[in-house]
Amino acid sequence: MMIKSTTRVARAVLCHMGPRYFSTTALHGCVASDVQAIRGVFGGTTTFFHGNLAQSSEKVLVGCMRLLAVGGARKASTLALGDKQQEEEKKVQGGETGGAAAAGGGNNNKGIVSYWGVEPAKITKEDGSEWRWNCFKPWETYKADLSIDLKKHHAPVTFLDKVAYWTVKSLRFPTDIFFQRRYGCRAMMLETVAAVPGMVGGMLLHCKSLRQFEHSGGWIKALLEEAENERMHLMTFMEVSQPRWYERALVFTVQGVFFNAYFLTYLASPKLAHRIVGYLEEEAIHSYTEFLKELDKGTIENVPAPAIAIDYWRMPPNSTLRDVVTVVRADEAHHCDVNHFASDIHYQGHELKEAPAPIGYH
Ligand SMILES: [Fe+2]
Numbered sequence: 001m002m003i004k005s006t007t008r009v010a011r012a013v014l015c016h017m018g019p020r021y022f023s024t025t026a027l028h029g030c031v032a033s034d035v036q037a038i039r040g041v042f043g044g045t046t047t048f049f050h051g052n053l054a055q056s057s058e059k060v061l062v063g064c065m066r067l068l069a070v071g072g073a074r075k076a077s078t079l080a081l082g083d084k085q086q087e088e089e090k091k092v093q094g095g096e097t098g099g100a101a102a103a104g105g106g107n108n109n110k111g112i113v114s115y116w117g118v119e120p121a122k123i124t125k126e127d128g129s130e131w132r133w134n135c136f137k138p139w140e141t142y143k144a145d146l147s148i149d150l151k152k153h154h155a156p157v158t159f160l161d162k163v164a165y166w167t168v169k170s171l172r173f174p175t176d177i178f179f180q181r182r183y184g185c186r187a188m189m190l191e192t193v194a195a196v197p198g199m200v201g202g203m204l205l206h207c208k209s210l211r212q213f214e215h216s217g218g219w220i221k222a223l224l225e226e227a228e229n230e231r232m233h234l235m236t237f238m239e240v241s242q243p244r245w246y247e248r249a250l251v252f253t254v255q256g257v258f259f260n261a262y263f264l265t266y267l268a269s270p271k272l273a274h275r276i277v278g279y280l281e282e283e284a285i286h287s288y289t290e291f292l293k294e295l296d297k298g299t300i301e302n303v304p305a306p307a308i309a310i311d312y313w314r315m316p317p318n319s320t321l322r323d324v325v326t327v328v329r330a331d332e333a334h335h336c337d338v339n340h341f342a343s344d345i346h347y348q349g350h351e352l353k354e355a356p357a358p359i360g361y362h
Pocket residue numbers: 191194229230233284328332
């Protein structure tokens with residue numbers, strides 16, 4: 001008896017939850033029989049309790065079922081929509097706004113039904129073809145400035161500079177041992193770390209701006225731009241090198257440690273934090289230079305550039321991995337300048353907000 005009743009309740013719940021996830025059919029038919037089912041079970045099981053308690057439990061549960069029904073209807077059903085809206089949804093589901101499927105955050109053919117009016121506008125490239133990336137838009141793309149001086153180096157003079165310099169140098173040994181000459185994998189893994197400081201610095205400056213009722217001089221945006229740019233490096237290298245399970249585990253651990261260490265360092269001394277990033281970027285330039293040497297020697301295959309890179313850096317369609325590494329290295333040189341500059345501002349006794357931030361410097 002008990003098993004039978006439980007089965008009826010499970011069926012009733014499925015009847016309500018099902019439409020939420022699988023169907024757009026009407027819900028009304030379920031309600032009356034479900035309430036009966038619940039009554040059946042609670043009529044049997046609640047004899048252990050006083051009558052009032054049983055009745056109120058029943059009311060609460062029926063209320064919950066109604067809420068689920070309404071929630072399900074809101075999320076899944078098209079019954080409440082007019083014919084015109086249903087037509088529009090069919091068009092979306094048919095892929096009218098979907099466009100070509102693309103890896104790494106591109107559109108897919110499955111339209112997502114929404115009546116909130118936030119469907120993205122159809123964006124096209126300069127040549128009129130459809131823009132296929134959701135993760136960045138055409139106005140965020142740029143041509144890398146390859147003329148930047150890659151040999152610039154900030155000589156460590158002060159105590160804090162030396163701390164920053166030797167911290168970065170000491171981090172290089174385990175990295176060299178772990179990756180050896182697997183530069184593709186190395187680049188991908190290091191980008192998972194490189195994208196953290198900009199986000200942490202930007203977040204802390206954002207909070208400071210709120211706390212102290214003051215402008216940031218554009219530095220929040222500049223640092224968040226850097227974080228986003230580093231993340232795009234990662235999204236690009238992901239296309240040519242897939243992380244193994246133990247590398248994913250390593251990223252997980254390193255991110256936990258590095259995020260917190262950098263957060264505390266930035267709180268204690270922003271000039272040290274930016275100097276560390278400046279030296280990290282110098283190391284990144286060195287790593288990418290070695291990567292290019294391996295590509296030139298032929299030990300790493302110079303495969304065609306991933307589509308995401310061609311669109312992000314506005315590269316010619318026949319670009320190769322070598323071209324990608326070259327523009328990424330130029331980006332690192334720009335990050336290097338920005339972070340050493342930020343550290344210098346602090347060294348000269350000023351705050352970042354006093355110097356206009358190099359937004360869009362790449
Ligand atoms: Fe990077």
